Amino acid sequence: MTNNRKFIESFFPIRKISIECKKEQDSRRPTIADLHLWWARRPIAASRSTIFSSLISNIDNLDDKLAKAEFIVTISKLENFNNLNLLKKARKEVSMNKSKLKVLDPFSGGGSIPFECMNLGCDSFACDYNPVSFLILKSIMEFPQKFSINIDQNSLQSKPNSFLVDYARWCDQFILESEKQLKSFFMTYSDGYNEIACIRAHCLKCHNPICNKIFPLVKQFWLSRKKNIAFYIEKNNEDLQIRIIGTGYNNFPDGFNPSKGTIKRGIAECPYCKSIVDAVDVKNHFLNNTVYDMPLVIVTYHEKYGKKYRTITEFDKQNYKNIENYLNEKQNELRKKWNIEPIPNEPVPPKNSHRAVGSQLPLYGIKTFGELFNPRQTLVMLVFTDVIREIYQKILKKETNDYAMMIVTYLALIVSKHASYNSKLCWWEPDGERVFNVFGRQTFAMVYDYSEQNPFGGLTGNISKLVKQSNEILQQIIDCKIDAEGKVIQTSALRLPFSDGFFDAVFTDPPYYDNIPYSYLSDFFYVWLKRSIGYLHPANFSTPLTPKSDEIVVYQNQNSINSKELFEKKLAESFKEIYRVLKSEGVGYIVYTHKSNEGWESLINSILESGFVVTASLPINTEMTTRLGANDSASLSSSIYMIIRKHKKLKIGFYKEIKLDLKQHLNKKLEQLWKEGISGADFFIAAIGSAIEVFGKYERVVDDSDNPILIPKLLDDTREIVTNYAIKQVLHSDFSDQISLMTRFYILWRWAYGEAKVPFDDARKMAQSVGIDLEKEWNKGFITKDKEHIRVLGPDERDDGIVNSHELIDILHLVLLLWKNKKKDRLEKLLKEKGYDKSDVFKRVAQAISESLPQESTEKRWLDGFLTGFRIDNYQTGTQAKLF
Secondary structure, three states, X not given: OOOOOXXXXXOOOHHHHHHHHHHXXXXXXXXXXXXXXXXXXXXXXXXXXXXXXXXXXOOOOHHHHHHHHHHHHHHOOHHHOOOHHHHHHHHHHHHOOOOOOEEEEOOOOOOHHHHHHHHOOOEEEEEEOOHHHHHHHHHHHHHHHHHOOOOOOOOOOOOOOHHHHHHHHHHHHHHHHHHHHHHHHOOEOOOOOEEEEEEEEEEEEOOOOOOOOEEEOOOOOEEEOOOOEEEEEOOOOOOOOEEEEEOOOEOOOOOOOOOOOOEEOOEEEOOOOOOEEOHHHHHHHHHOOOOEEEEEEEEEXXXXXXXXXXXXXXXXXXXXXXXXXXXXHHHHHHHHHHXXXXXXXXXXXXXXXOOOOOOOHHHHOOOEHHHHOOHHHHHHHHXXXXXXXXXXXXXXXXXXXXXXXXXHHHHHHHHHHHHOOOOOOOEEEOOOOEEEOHHHHOOOOOOOEEEEEOOOOOOOOOHHHXXXXXXXXXXXXXXXXXXXXXXXXXXXXXXXXXXXXXXXXEEEOOOOOOOOOHHHHHHHHHHHHHHHHHHHOOOOOOOOOOOOOOOOOOOOOOOOOOOHXXXXXXXXXXXXXXXXXXXXXXXXXXEEOOOOHHHHHHHHHHHHHHOOEEEEEEEEEOOOOOOHHHOOEOOOOEEEEEEEEOOOOEEEEEHHHHHHHHHHHHHHHHHHHHHOOOOHHHHHHHHHHHHHHHHOOEEEEEOOOXXXXXXXXXXXXXXXXXXXXXXXXXXXXXXXXXXXXXXXXXXHHHHHHOOOEEEHHHHHHHHHHOOOOHHHOOOOOOEEEEOOEEEEOOHHHOOHHHOOOOOHHHHHHHHHHHHHOOOHHHHHHHHHHHOOOOOHHHHHHHHHHHHHOOOOOHHHHHHHHHHHHOEOOOHHHOOOOEOO
């Protein structure tokens, strides 16, 4: 084994770096991630701290080690992103005055890892298969190096960069030319207000022949919850007519609930006669083109008075007709000018593409990406694209092709990003009075009522703001005064174009099983980038849509492109390539976050098959838990960083002995994780990385009969060890063996998943770890199965029909129901009958559940209210418990 142990292999400030990651996500300061959207990016704080810690040597002296950890936290703060004094010190430590290290990321994506490698003084090589990410990588790693080459590396002062001065000027020109063509299509009113958005909806005709009215499909009627403003459908009018109601407008009608829309889970209800249109019929309306796209409310803005909501006028309707006429003219003009169909006619993902990609779109008759934009949105995109192409020709008259290409590439990325804020898949978010991005859920979700925005207005995603962000980001990159090389290569990780042992380190964030279908999602951007600058990057935009044959993602459908087996095979091949190009003394890490056992099995098998040994693992809170996907289903906050080495493995290990080592090693690691504040589902996942450290030291692991021990067995045993440890910690006691299996399961679930729903297989594994057969328990008590998910019910979702149960959780739920209904006598009688009136166990269980739930939880509020009055005073002497 090597003796060049790295700092990260012995120590890392997990909690403090996790805090910096959270601050970075909450900050409004733009980072390289804001140049263009890409999925599953790691925060700069996580990338910089882990890369630096992996490249510097270990420190034995504890005081020096703690001081170094503080330095790592300091350089990882967002405010120190381009602090040149700190960067120079970090770069010097990484290089140790030797030649620059060569570092690779074969799955570069949005570029957080390879950019930080370059920023820390390493020659950084970024590879990615996807042409959209390739363009993003070029824009943050290669282009800035070209136009900042003459920067004085020793100067701490930032001077105006000639390229950035030119870029800002061309950005202004782009806005001026675009606004000149588009301004008339967005309303300006005599009272000083300007149209900044329009809320529209797909409408259909009621099936009730007596009613037969057209009504909009809206999820809810709120315009601003904070200001208490909504819109309302007039019930006495023959035609669809909208009224603005709430503060500053008409009064709310009696009994009207703005949170209740006209469609839920695909089922529509006519607001006039209450007739139901089932989900199948709703889809048929879309398929048969009998759905009407109508404007409902216009959002206006005044610099002095803020936002104001208006209903649609005849003048507005005429404006929309003018837009459609002009769009037809523009489309014909550009078809001849560009020699390509201007409006994207490339197909959206088919129904069998991926479970998460939004394959529901074809069910609603949507066939092409062009159909994801209404006429005005389409016109905006066409004008923007055309202006970019014209600006390129203007720059060419004065500058080189490379110079012009760089400027218009940045402009194209701005327009591409704007598209994700101005599509029929965006919607009005009434809590913040803003437009929500297409990819709030990392999928193409069908939207019935959507919002379009004025690209020159003040909403999130407007062109002026995106231009400002772009300029600020490029200035920040320049201010880092990077003197290392950044090299971007569009290639598959299955075939790395490098010689054996070429790299000193490999840091990467590979695809997460079936989490994100990158190629299908990025097609949304690809089709517009191809039209604006594809001819300048012909090798990268030669295919109708992004290439998919070598993508390493699981597509779980009948006619799947990739299966679990193919994913695992390709991932293993990519790790073997990483192994091949890494030096024998080199170091690397793999970042992974996935909650399913299948995802982890594939990853572990791939790592072990490649020959790598995991020498350390650490969880860092890198995920944005406020994202939509985290709201109602179990999500992870942490990513697991696994340090990998080319250490020689031991030939064979006997699982009986390894399991003892595993338990000892895990308990030590779990104690560290608990102190670092890792909890819930993240705690289970973090333990998996630690388990691989023990299991992966051997070429073969067998039982006493020489049968191989497979990864599922390791994961099951790891989960059991973690379960036992977690239960004791959650209960703050060693009496966990005094509670039933169902109670253990309930406590563990609330701690790990809260009130979220969980995929069946993950729930089954948790139940198995506490000795429960989930299939025998669901839909009998508090465990319910809903399609492929499992939920655990709280007391507010149950009734007093559980009165005859002897299970502690059932009794606790019944007690809480009685408490809520102020039935004091029945509550005291029940506790005494069940023997819990003097029970410390009962109280500890209630407290443990409360501590695991968020403040807004109904169950937590009930528990805290009950526990406030529940006292056990010296119960050993038989003193009566005081309940209130």
